[in-house]
Amino acid sequence: MIEDARDTPAWGAAIDALARRILGSAHRPLRLREHEDERRSFEYRADGGTLTVSATDPIAAAVGLHTYLRRVCGRSVSWDTVLPLPVSSLPDAPPTRGVAEVDRTYHLNFCTTGYTAAYWNWADWEREIDWMALHGVTTPLTLTGHEAVLYDTYVRLGMDEERVREFIGGPGYLPWQYMGNLDHFAGPMPRSWIEGHRELGRRVLERQRALGMTPVLPGFTGHVPPSLAPGRTGSRTWQGLVTHVLVPTDPLYTTLCAEIVETQKELFDTDHQYAIDPFIEMIPVDSDPGFPGLVARATIEGLTRADPRAVWFLQTWPFSYQSDFWSPERVEAFLDAIPDDHLHLLDLWAEYDPQWSRFHAFGGTPWTWCALLNFGGRTDPMADLQGAADRIGAAKDSAHPPEGIGLSMEATRNNPAFFELVVDQAWTRTGRVEEEWLPDFVAQRYGPGHDPALLEGWRGLLRTVLGASGVRIFPEQFNGVLTLRPHYRHLEDSSALRAEVTALVWYPWPDLLAAWERLVAGAETDPLAVEGPLGHDLVDVAMAVLSRVADHRYLEMVEHLDHHPELPEGDLERFLEVFDDLDALLETRPEYRYRTWEAKATSWATGTEDHRVLTDNARRILTVWTTLDDPRLDDYAGRLWSGLVGGYYRPRWESWGEGASLAVHEPDRAQARLDDRLTEHADRFLRRGAPLPPRSTEGTLALSRRLLDRYGGDATPSGRPQAEGIGPDQSAEPWSL
Template sequence: MADDVAQVPWGTTVAGLARRVLGEDHPPIALGELAPGERSFEYRADDGTLTLRATDGVAAAVGLHTYLRRVCSAAVSWDTPLPLGIARFPDAPPTRSTARIAQTYHLNFCTYGYTSTYWDRADWEREIDWMALHGVTAPLSLVGHEAVLRDAYTRLGLDEDTVRTFLGGPSYLPWQYMGNLDGFAGPLTTRWIDTHLELGRWILERQRAFGMRPILPAFTGHVPPQLAPERTTPRTWHGFVTEVLSPTDPLYARVAEQITRSQAALLGTDHRYAADPFIEMPPVEADLSYPGAVADATLEGLTAADPDAVWVLQAWPFSYQRDFWTDDRVTAFLDAIPDERLLVLDLWAEADPQWERFDAFAGKPWMWCALLNFGGRTDPVGDLQGATDALNRARNAPTAPTGLGLAMEGTHNNPAFFELILDQAWTRVDDVGGDWLPGFVRERYGPDHAPALLRAWQRLNTTIYRTPGPLVFPERFNGVLTARPDYRDLAEPQRLRAQAEELVGYDPAELHRAWEEMVDAAEADPGSARGPLGHDLVDVATAALARVADRAYLSLVDGVLREGTVDAGATERFLALFDDLDALLATRPEYTFRRWEEKAASWAGDADERAMLVDNARRLLTVWDSHDSPFLNDYAGRVWSGLVGGYYRDRWRMWVQGLERAAAAPEEAAARLDRRLDERARVFLAEGAPDPEPADGDVVSLSRTLLERYGLPR
């Protein structure tokens, strides 16, 4: 492949990808270019050599992946062990494909908090490879922005210590960049800023080498208060107070310009800038013209530094705070921005599309995005067919989207949902169960397991992956496993019963049959569980046991209301479920809190920095803010080993201990429980999760044990 690499601009990059995916000694690949035009690839395989031609590096990566999927039945997902180890390329006739949609967006500001805060170069290399193989052309890139803000604000007159304090802790940087908070859980260290500038440069270099055009953050009006004393206005987000400049203050455009210039100097530019000045915070002035004034000042600063700047704007505020963002306000805001200067991300289009409400954003270029999860919640849930139908409606609209994307708050969960969305940039899907699912199953597990596991996935497609509505939204009920315990249901038990039933809009027996079929397949080939099948065994067990936990909780509530006492056997069974699920989760590293905390600690340069990083890692996924804050507590709701069998189980044990008292004196019991829960959170922040007990079995044997213990009777 060496001769071909030298002749193709993206050849070296794609050759490196092939080595990482296939192994150093993979069969020969010949690379070539297609004429410029719509993103396309073409492949054929003869006599063990794969010939791959494409318009660009991302299209070439999609072409390689398409060949591997269709011809070799081998997809590369987040949980696929690499290298694949394909010894010879099977013959394949010439096959050509052209992208149905021009751009593919990936990531959300929040993803950089809930998933990738502590990733190193190896983690990012794997993720960028995944992006390329799945056709991502426009990734949001935040790593290194710490250094940009340090450079910009020191040039504007602040000292470095002030800037580092303003930035706060690493887990909270995405919300700092969006303007939601400042100075929380830090300060950021000089060492962190320097190492992440280096990492950010490497990430961008690799993404650009594939031909991606990364989107970098921009100024939102939020500044350190020391920059302009008595010239800013306070605003509040979930209890956090920040200061914003008036768009009529000349300093607004000056700061926007300096941040853009500093960013270009340190990280380069692809002329696209993500800025959301009103993300979950209404404008500080209610006047209809105010958002337009912010738009004018933002663009003045951006274009002074980069005449080719395009503003990338999330439509999320229009959905999240629709009472404020009336049709008139949104129209006035969008009309203030020239069409060629704006790209709108319809962030939650699979559930709450704003393009339909605003007539495809009045002619502005826009991208249809799927969000699915909030806080990086790991619940296996989604609506595969519903999301596909929503995307097809958008594609058939008079003003179709210029791109599609993934905007999850946390990634590396529910791979079927996210891969289905990205596949539709290249191939239309109408019937998920018939058009797409058979190929997904064959490519995920290999052809030997496909028949049995397709039956399981067809059942999942009619149960947990046909769940209508935004059921992963934290303001809705997601089940008792990760919920903060309280005694409200003693006064209104019908409330929780209705919520629990809403989560099960399917025959539970179908879910349990899918679980059994997956366990059967894994037992027939235990080695297969080292890859995606092991991940999916944990997912389907979590889906089933979460609903078992809901029913067990309801049984305890009903029992104390009926008898006035707590049944000891029912209590034991309820708490044992947390231990059982925790043991299963511990068999997969990606489902352990310990790995998350160790990744955070790995960036520490000294004991003080380690303490700060570990605190950030613990805090974000549990209380979010302080241990007694009511705003975002349990927002992330991770079903992870160490949390399920430790933190969450301890809280429910406290709840059970006060249950009889609550039946007799609810207010007193509730106040006592709240105090104990706050203390438990404080202890967790100080001590973390206990190391789980060694599991008595692997993911396959434990799956069988739990299936027999909690599965539905035959």
């Protein structure tokens, strides 16, 4: 044990309360100690039913607690773990030390609040904050309550209260308001929401700080209501939506930047860290190469006027997303305008498109390696686990290694293995994932006594859908047909469609089916375990299989129409049954039900108008995103959720099938008719929501077995004999529909 450990740390009560929430009746008061060390570290030991954890800080202590639970009790806490853990005692354990590999662990993306946490209440946030602490998160991006900051600031500046609420827009779209992408959209902001989230934001930040986290709060991006500065703003467009920004040389720019920080300090205090992205997916309003530097100087002047210790957290996403504009010279001019001690860079998509290597580790500016993977909250189980571990290792070994490791997904609650692996790298270093990390992950996810078949199933997943080496997992390129807006363009070139469909199966198809079989068989030895993470995983692997089955059945129909005027009898029904089967399985898990999402949204409504805004936001962002007449973001957040698969996506494809024969002879007329039908479907969904799926008498396990028996014996995704040319095609580009 470390000799200079001191008794009764100030953070002891917060960590003990965390342990109580995780362990329930098995909780025994922990012996918590604080020690000094050159690096963040913990040490635990257990003797006679008492667990002692010594740490440099509260987050290190939480990691020590979780490490003990994982290694000694065989239990981990993931997003879908049933709590409290089924731990009846605290077994003895010798002194075990852990040392952090990096100084900080960052968590969340602006978009995560829109795609996952938009409607969370305190119970949801408490659960997430506990997950953060146990996984070592030191630096969470915290947006909750920022609408109150904007509201108070603009009202103090003399704006009418109703105009401010109109400018802020709908609750479901707040992250894009904060980033400056949109205003006056899908609102107005309900008064009750502002007040409720003012209090929720305080509570969230209080808990995060009690556990030793230093939250990052939003700052001013230059985006303003145009009425606040008539004739003094420039306009810009994001996905067809126009917003207005102040010229950085306008004195109001630095004044507003400082005022927002001051208001935020009054409401929520500060940890001196501010997330500001003035150019996120938007080219600067002035093409002068020096203009970004002017924005940088005005921003840092405003920040430090209100908070001399301010550190600007900047996402490097623009440098990747619009790399043609953000040349090395422009990036250097922008970053050089910000003192290094006031800047921290987040390399947002480092698992696929790292900017740190492109820009020579940002010239020594502090930075964090982040994993994004998930765009829009898509639920497809795909990732490159080994590639992520390798790239983190390379960054750590570079001349200017990252100060932190981060998770910057656009939505949580998906692909748990990928995100657990990445966050583990803040405290460890993984070489070969299959040998060094996966066995412990599976054992701790399912607990003692799980069937060995489950590990074999996960090994199969690692070699197939979780081994997406070199595959660009990006929504504009990598969709599959289930959430695709139907069209008849594929009838013009079925060979291109074939290349795209086969490229999605870059692994031996039987290997994925074998992994599914092993997970189902392993679950059948302990059906009660299906209530927890195992049930989530059964749905995920079925989703992986049925998504590709749908693709290939669609391909067969398109190729048939190359040579025949009509679809064979039963082919459309055979395609649509995939939607029915997947919808039924998704319905067995609450996290995969669309109605869970909408019910969470409407729980914040206090009147008819609130209810209208909240239902509209919940429905709109997952479907058309913006408006019915603008398809640019249609299905960007496409979710494989019950109610959407069967109640929204399926009717669209049914309409496609009904017009397929006409499309062979009169493609323009057929497409116009289909577009009208799709608009009708979307309008109906926005007004009425998803129909309730049929109630199933089968649970997750029984239905998994039935679907495995139906789809799991096929040598090809279509279930029909392999045609010439079908098979994994490593050279083909990913799906670009």
